Amino acid sequence: MAAETEWAPAEGALRETWRLARGWYGDAPLVAWGLTAAAVALTLTLLQIALSYAFSDWQRNAFDALDQRDAAAFQGQLGWFVALTGLSMAVAVGRLCARQVLGFLWRRWLVLKLQGAMLINHRHYRMEMGEGGVDNPDQRIGENTRWATIMTVDLALGLLHSVALFACFAGLLWHLSGTLAVTIGGTTIGVPGSMLLAAALYSGLGALVVWRVGRAMPRIHLDRNQAEADHRFALLRIREHAEGIALIRGAADEERGLARAYGRVEGAMLRLLRSERQLMWLGAGYMAVAGVLPLLLGAPRFFAGAITLGVLMQMTQAFVEVTRALSWFVENWPRLADWRGHVVRVVELERACEAADGAAGQPGIAIAPGPALRLSGLNLGTAGGRALVLDAEITLRPGERVLVTGESGSGKSTLFRAIAGIWPWGQGRIAVPDRTATLFMPQRPYLPLGSLHAALAYPAAPDTFGQADAAAALRRCRLGALVPQLDQVARWDRVLSLGEQQRLAFARLLLHRPRWVFMDEATSALDEANQAAMFALFEAELAGAALLSIGHRPGLDRYHDRVLALRPGPDGARLEPVAAAASLWPVEAFRRGGAWDGISAAGRNPLNVRRRLPSAG
Structure with a gap:
């Protein structure tokens, strides 16, 4: 059964993720930095910003044509829309390809690194013996690395894309907002960029509510990961010990054990589903309100004739895009919570590998090369400190x-x-050939x-x-x-x-x-x-x-x-x-x-008996 996992704050997960990424960038700098540059360029490219502006202008012109009932102008805008859509699709596919390759190669590096780290210096054996070990290293390498890398790339590039959106539309929204006149105590104050300010306030309020409602989700995701791994391990044990279970007729007991293991999975899932439902109340109406709010705020200017319908729709789109950019935290909080759990489990495995080396260095068994096997003053015990062998002396010539x-x-x-x-718990010297x-x-x-x-x-x-x-x-x-x-x-x-x-x-x-x-x-x-x-x-x-x-x-x-x-004694067995x-x-x-193909029926040794060496150690 897995031990309780120590939780890490968000800044710790970010720090550890950057450390894992830095290792890959150091080992394969040309590939890693080249792919990163391509992915970032396709996310923050001038073409992407130009496309965003072009779609914004298309929306203004198309709605102005509708407002003026100009069919020819509207048909021209439809052709322009097809061209913009095709170019946008090409950029989106290129960005996706770079993101996929980046996550794929980073994960391959991390999996190979962890597998090598676990196998070197017999760490896998010491971890199984319980000294500095972690539960289910197979799941951590096979599944948690996938989400810790691919999801990191998706989240990071998604954040950069939000930054690009904000940079693209914040200035436009500021320009289209005009100046809002606010009267306080008989004094009228002009507030420039009112729509941009409203988008920032709306996004900030949404982020605060999401954090308050979903702050337990990272811990729940970590518990779910651990429970899923324990349940899978229980299933694997049944497969590995199928014969023994069948012979002793232990199927009923195994079924009860599996039910308990899956019960823990269900418990974590129910907590997660409850949190997701609570967030859905916010998410279901969040962007819908964001699409209507600028219409409500801009309607007085439209009815007053200060702006056209096309400008109003362009301003609404700009408001939605700015809100979406500022709401990256709101939209990605469930994924962020899941991501933190995967990163924690990967880092725990890496630290357990290092801890296994530390355990090997503490007991004090000195192993050195020699012309023959010789044990000198060797004391052995268990990982828990119980003495097993006392002052063993052997020479094998x-x-x-x-x-x-x-x-x-x-x-x-x-x-x-x-x-x-492979057994580090003890003291003494071993000379090995x-x-x-x-x-x-x-x-x-x-x-x-x-x-x-x-x-x-x-x-x-x-x-x-x-x-x-x-x-x-x-x-x-x-x-x-x-x-x-x-x-x-x-x-x-x-x-x-x-x-x-x-x-x-x-x-x-x-x-x-x-x-x-x-x-x-x-x-x-x-x-x-x-x-x-x-x-x-x-x-x-x-x-x-x-x-x-x-x-x-x-x-x-x-x-x-x-x-x-080996003769047992109160302080351990002696040779x-x-x-x-x-x-x-x-x-x-x-x-x-x-x-x-056979043995002598007499079982005697009439030919030659091996020369016996002295029995002293």
Whole structure:
């Protein structure tokens, strides 16, 4: 469930939006500034202002022709209207195109930036563990970035367009207004530009009312975004855990959970709809009144013969355009409220990525390169501060095989993550060999989306290894039936059983041939025969590779040189040496005519037992 989101004032959203934009302008200055210049030019162009004046003049001339019943002049004005409309359409499409491309490219830059920031330095893992994390980063990247960028461009260019409208029509309205005579206490005062003053007062009153009525909308939009993301996450969890839910018959409970999640969406939506209805009372009549008000104010001059009907209509249009320009805030308040919510969620994700680095730097695990793996005085705990492992000491030499065992919850997997460099909560030193020569094998292998060949080659590109090598690795790991499907695209994490996935990880191991291998319960789903066949790889193709295994399954000790056990204590589990296993499975027992497809029935080791190294750390 999402945590309560800290709200940001409007100036904060503007500042953060400008910071995001400034990053794009710095990374791609030619594209960003070029598109911005084109969009601004098409918004504030002299042609746009000229078109506005031309339409204003057309309206005056057309209504004067109607007033004078001059059919020929009116028909001429219709032709002029068609020409003006065509030119206006071309300018509007050009402005829209520049705005679309500007928002599209800015969003692409922001999405790629956030995706990279989330994946670098294992931040995505630390954020999932709850340290400085945020809810639903997928929605923030996939949806909130779209509105935070495209809506920003639309709002900014819309504001510039309003400025252009005001600049175009304010002077005209001032000129057409004449001087209004106002008598106060027997003294007559001439007020120039009365129509312009009336438009400003009317727009200001509308903005004040909108702010008073709709000031809760930004908070509501943020709550709605968060509730929608939580509901979508609940739906995704059902899809990802469909089998488990079906087996335990948990559909009824899941339905109740989904109903609660959607109830929060409904609650936020009802609040939003209520606010929108309140604003609609104002919006429905706001511009309608703006179209009638100048007629009422200018009617006395028209009836007195001071102005013609064409001038009155031109003045009315100018009043409406000035009011619309000054009412940008009134018309866009709902969008502004929504925009603020999207910006806040994007900025929160960016800050969470930075906070994950801060969390990684605080605990004090020093990781440095070395010729072998060595843990010195390593203390590990949870993100909440609970101690797990105390003063761990391990040295893994080239070619050595070490097993770390212990009861469930003793900290074995946490030790595995610390060695991988993704667990920051602890103190001590870890010397690690060349990362490019290491491979980590968790209990459930990760199989990316794509072909089976891509899953086998991961994290390298599929074309790194040829089809023949990939097929040989599958056959070597007893997955020969999958060879014809190497180019097939599927959800392999669902198609294959966990045991097949674990053997696929060993086939991946054969392709990459690392010198250092770290396994965490990597054979937990294999039967004895398949487990022995996989460990036999270290006697043949992977001979000389160092191996650190973590597990508690009985019999694992026979595949290792020495065993260390995590013994629970009041201050955390300690690593202690365990006596060596009595016997090892023979490598030769698995080979039958060059195929690794069985285990010796006797299960003894009549050929050669691996030399055991000292059990001290």
